[in-house]
Amino acid sequence: MLATIWFWLVAAMLTMYVVLDGFDLGAGAIFPFVARTDEERRTVLQSIGPVWDANEVWLLAAGGSLVLAFPTLYASSFSGFYLPLMMVLWLLILRAIGIEFRSHVENAVWRPFWDVVFFAASLLLTIFLGAALGNVVRGVPLDAQGYFFSPLWTNFTTRGDRIGILDWFTVTVGVTSMLALVHHGALWVALKTHDPVRARANKAAAWTWPLLLVAVVLVTGFTFRVQPHVPEHLRAQPAGYLLPLIALIGLGASFWMRRKGRELGAFFGSVAFLVGMLLSVSFGLYPYVLPATNGVDASLTVNNAMASSYSMWIAFVWWIPGMLLVIAYTTFIYRGMRGKVELREDGY
Secondary structure, three states, rough: HEEEEEEEHHHHHHHHHHOOOOOHHHHHHOHHHOOOOOOHHHHHHHOOOOOHHHHHHHHHHHHHHHHHHHHHHHHHHHHHHHHHHHHEEEHHHHHHHHHHHHHHHHOOOOHHHHHHHHHHHHHHHHHHHHHHHHHHHHHHHHOOOOOOOOOEOOOOOOOOOOOOOEEEHHHHHHHHHHHHHHHHHHHHHHHHHHOOHHHHHHHHHHHHHHHHHHHHHHHHHHHHHOOHHHHHHHHOOOHHOOOOOHHHHHHHHHHHHHHHHOOOHHHHHHHHHHHHHHHHHHHOOOOOEEOOOOOOHHHEEOOOOOOOOOHHHHHHHHHHHHHHHHHHHHHHHHHHHOOOOOEEEEOO
């Protein structure tokens, strides 16, 4: 029971990270297309400036909770995903310094250089994070000790002992993730800015939406093929179909609200879509936390990857006040930046 609780706590924290930091990444991915002057670029950056680093607290919280609750999973993931994890770390660093460094020097080369760094790092992160999720869904070639190694790519197959981090399935999930976060970020920028940036952001969301719908249909079908445990678990627990239904309703609401000019409603429709999709994946995978492609017996589950019960109880006692502080801080920051962004001279 305690392991199941921690499974859903970690899933909820990762979902919060994707929802919150997802619009930061999406805003970066559309940055050069919606902001064409320095003032417009500063406006987009100010729309995420007060919160982008606070949003990453949820990633740190999820990572820390993973160590406490499922240390075997943490150790196994780093054994096989070391290279891609380092790449993600460097992209996070480059995105941060791209935001913070651009306005330190007024120069015709300096600012455009860091703008490109911010855009490229944000775009690649939207793909890499999706590919990481694809690897978890597909599974990895775990050995008897729960460790594995996968090169960045091999022959792009999804089964066997020689599968890579990148294959046709994980790349598809990565592209779907990119479309979802670009759509999410475009709706956020439209919510927080005035014309002409707002109009361009709405146009980016309009172009992305049909592509995202097609990608979601494809990746759902591919998931059922690559990871048969997902449809089996859904058939065994039909209540789980409510989660993808929430995602579809959210995706439809984001389209309808955007067409009606209701920017806040469109953004929250995108939030519902992301929450529904990510929790659907979590529900479909349970009780697996890292499936094995070379046999069910080698898979890591909530039971064989968990820490001792005593450690998990102690962690849970400390988790509650820690999360209350994070929620209070997040609420305070977002309440302070309500409404449209007004460009400040001392801003980004």
